[in-house]
Amino acid sequence: MKAVVLAQPGTADSLVLTERPDPSPGPGEAVVRLHAAALNHRDLFLRSGATSQGFPPFVMGSDGAGVVEAVGPGVTSVRPGDPVVINPTLSCGTCPACLAGEHSLCDRFQILGGPSDGTLAEFVRVPAQNLYPKPQHLDFRQAAALPLALATAWRAVVSRGRLQPGETVLIHGIGGGVALYALQIAVAMGARAIVTSSSDDKLRRALEMGASAAIHYRREDVAARVKELTDGRGADLVVDSGGRLTLPISVEAVRRGGRIAYFGATTGAEGTLNFRALFWKQVALLGTTMSNQSEFAAALRFVGHVRLVPQVARVFPLAEAAQAFTLLERGEQFGKVVLAVAPA
Known part of the structure; x- marks a missing residue:
């Protein structure tokens, strides 16, 4: 072969x-x-x-x-x-x-x-x-x-992140496979999705796919914009695969008692966090990877049910x-x- x-x-x-x-x-x-x-x-x-x-x-x-x-x-x-x-x-x-x-x-x-x-x-x-x-x-x-991107997104958004209809999710770096599946899953579930990118074209296309808001992270303060979009509350869930550069933003952008599903380090594997904000806001920092067999099956059923493409x-x-x-x-x-x- x-x-x-x-x-x-x-x-x-x-x-x-x-x-x-x-x-x-x-x-x-x-x-x-x-x-x-x-x-x-x-x-x-x-x-x-x-x-x-x-x-x-x-x-x-x-x-x-x-x-x-x-x-x-x-x-x-x-x-x-x-x-x-x-x-x-x-x-x-x-x-x-x-x-x-x-x-x-x-x-x-x-x-x-x-x-x-x-x-x-x-x-x-x-x-x-x-x-x-x-x-x-x-x-x-x-x-x-x-497979891998869907499995990662499903576990981050559904199994670990426990996103609910009507909640707001912040998705960093729209355009990659996992981020796009996270967006499609969130929209199909009836959640509100805010996405970020440094590409105007990617932000435009994400809005066409159902994102509620799009933030150009090189021109805007992401955390401040998220709070503005949520009446000062912050996102219920943040989906973060960036690591060093994005995780501090996620801690700032998430609401009190919110969740951060974290599964990557594309901007670096080591960095600093505001630990006071992490515990004072009672943020759940959820490490996550790929899904289990039952979750993979559930994700595929979801794909078929909502006819996700x-x-x-x-x-x-x-x-x-x-x-x-x-x-x-x-x-x-x-x-x-x-x-x-x-x-x-």
């Missing part, structure tokens, strides 16, 4: 399109013939060597959708020919966290595409329990854009993976960067 392999950490030139043996399913496993895959910022971290999770060489990519090619012994949940979306999170299934349904807290928690082989390939082998029916209203390229920024052929990574690295896209593995 053709596959995009990370030969060694580095630039986009470190990605190599090569031939790999076709995988075969073992007990409890299935092989998926991929139609499309999608990129995440995690792929940039792995490629650059900024995380120790990957050990090259391996096939990159976490997100994917396709058709079941073959199943191993004991598999009854899917059959060859089934159109599926892949949940890329892997856990042991036997530890106390897994038995409690908290798979993302498993000590052996992993994600496809580093160190295990991922989805930037014609085929991928995964546990059959990680395969879910593709939402019928989506094509394969749209469905491939769902992912924002696909651009589609590249698999052979142009390096160009796709370069686009993602520039951060100019609005939505997910997708790779077409099979013809549409």
Whole structure:
């Protein structure tokens, strides 16, 4: 099979399109013939060597959708020919966290595409329990854009953030996959969403998608503007993936007794906070990552019920993976960067 392999950490030139043996399913496993895959910022971290999770060489990519090619012994949940979306999170299934349904807290928690082989390939082998029916209203390229970003947004907004209809949520950095799913989930739930960006075009498009207000963070004081928009109260929930530069703003912008769902460090992993504001306002600072199996299933049901359509920024052929990574690295896209593995 053709596959995009990370030969060694580095630039986009470190990605190599090569031939790999076709995988075969073992007990409890299935092989998926991929139609499309999608990129995440995690792929940039792995490629650059900024995380120790990957050990090259391996096939990159976490997100994917396709058709079941073959199943191993004991598999009854899917059959060859089934159109599926892949949940890329892997856990042991036997530890106390897994038995409690908290798979993302498993000590052996992993994600496809580093160190295990991922989805930037014609085929991928995964546990059959990680395969879910593709939402019928989506094509394969749209469905491939769902997994990691949707799972992260769902856990941040719904499971951890517990956003309620009528509440106000502040979403930093609109334009990336997780932020856009957070916006779409919030709007569909009947919440009020305030978004930020340094791009007028991204802010305009977010308003067209249902955001109640948009803040250009280079021209406006985000926390002050949020308070103005909420009659001095502040946001009920803040969805923050920025870290060093955004978390202090989140603490200032959230209401007394509010929640901050925090899951990233794109502006830096270390910084300072106003601890007095954190405890005096009784803010709940909620660390969060990817969702559990039950949450992933719930998120997909939600997608089908509200007929949510992912924002696909651009589609590249698999052979142009390096160009796709370069686009993602520039951060100019609005939505997910997708790779077409099979013809549409």
